[in-house]
Amino acid sequence: MLYLADRASFPYGAKSEDALLASVGRAAQTLESLGASSIILASNAPSVTVLEPLRARVQVPILGVLPPVRAALTAIPDDRTLAVAGASVLVHSDALRHLISDAAGADADRVHAVAADELIALVESGAFLDQAKVEHPIAQFVAALRQQHPQLGGLSLSSTHMPWLATAIAEEAPDIMLFDPADDVVAEFARLATHGSGSLECLATESHRHPIQDFRTMLEKMRLDITPTLIEL
Template identity: 75%
Template sequence: MVYLADRASFPYGAKSEEALLSSVERAALALESLGASSIILASNAPSVTVLEPLRPRVSVPILGVIPPVGAALAAIPRDHTLAVAGASVLAHSDALRQLISDAAGDQAHRVHAVAADALIGLVESGAFLDRAKIRRPIAGFLAALHERSPQVGGLSLSSTHLPWLAAAIAEQAPDLTLFDPADDVVAEFAPLTTRGSGRLVSLATASRSHPIDEFHSMLQRLRLDITPALIEL
């Protein structure tokens, strides 16, 4: 398994869809050149907004991470609403509006998108590793969420970063049902796997804002035995 952390492309939330497509295409072609037989685009924003135009540019199967709108609505009371939290480029996109319309049908009025760039930034920077640093930003996000939709009962963590904050969110909002879109892509990917054993190769890009040393430090603090090699795309 090859894991690529394209940190040089952070933050996704500030990119246009055109820039996002260019960024993920560059990463996908790099993975394909390294021998990948299938690819998971493990980021919600490009999965929703640019996955379809990306697919014909890559010759191997490429899967995305999609907000589980239909399943989430079915799991919460009918008088409650669902918030889909993600990067601005996702939250403000026509693609997400269409996805919500298709998945929710006549219940689409119960779903609203929320930009969560501030929370995503807590993970990108590594601040999420210190619970004291994230308590106030999460409280502010939840207060704004409940002000906008007092009946909110579900929150889709529709950024790959946000599940890292799930425990802290649940601590402050125990009545809010959280949904992780990554759960579905695991099941979708299963038929593409083969039996056996192997190894994990970890690669990372870096920038002045997100240096490789910062990433190494986060992995160590998470007690993950991963040493990413620095590459350029």
């Protein structure tokens, strides 16, 4: 398995859709050139907004991570609403509005797209590894959500950064059901996977704001036996 952490492209939330496509296009083409037989685009924003044009740039199958809107609405009580939380470029996109409309149908008014850039930044920076640094931002985020959407019953963690904060969010809001969009893509990938054993190779890009050493430090704090190799796309 090749795991590419394209830290040079952070933050996605501030990018236009064209800039997103350029970033993930470079990443996908690099993975394909290194022998990947399929690719998981492990980011909600480009999965919703630019997945189809991205697929046209490579020859191998690409799977995206999409908000589980219909499943979430089915799971929460009928008188409750669902928030889809993600990067600003996702939240304000026509693509997300169309996805919600198609998935929710007559229940589309029960679904609210909310920007969570401040929470995503906690993970990008590594601050999420220190509980004291996340408690206040999460409490503020949840309080603002409750004020804006008093009937909130579910929250889709529609940034692949946000599940790292799921435990802290659940402690702050135990009455709100949390949904991880990655669950569906794992099941979908099963048809492309092969049996056997292998190895994990981690590749990473860097920027002045997100140097590779910071990434290595995060991996060490998480006690993950992963050594990233620096590359340029």
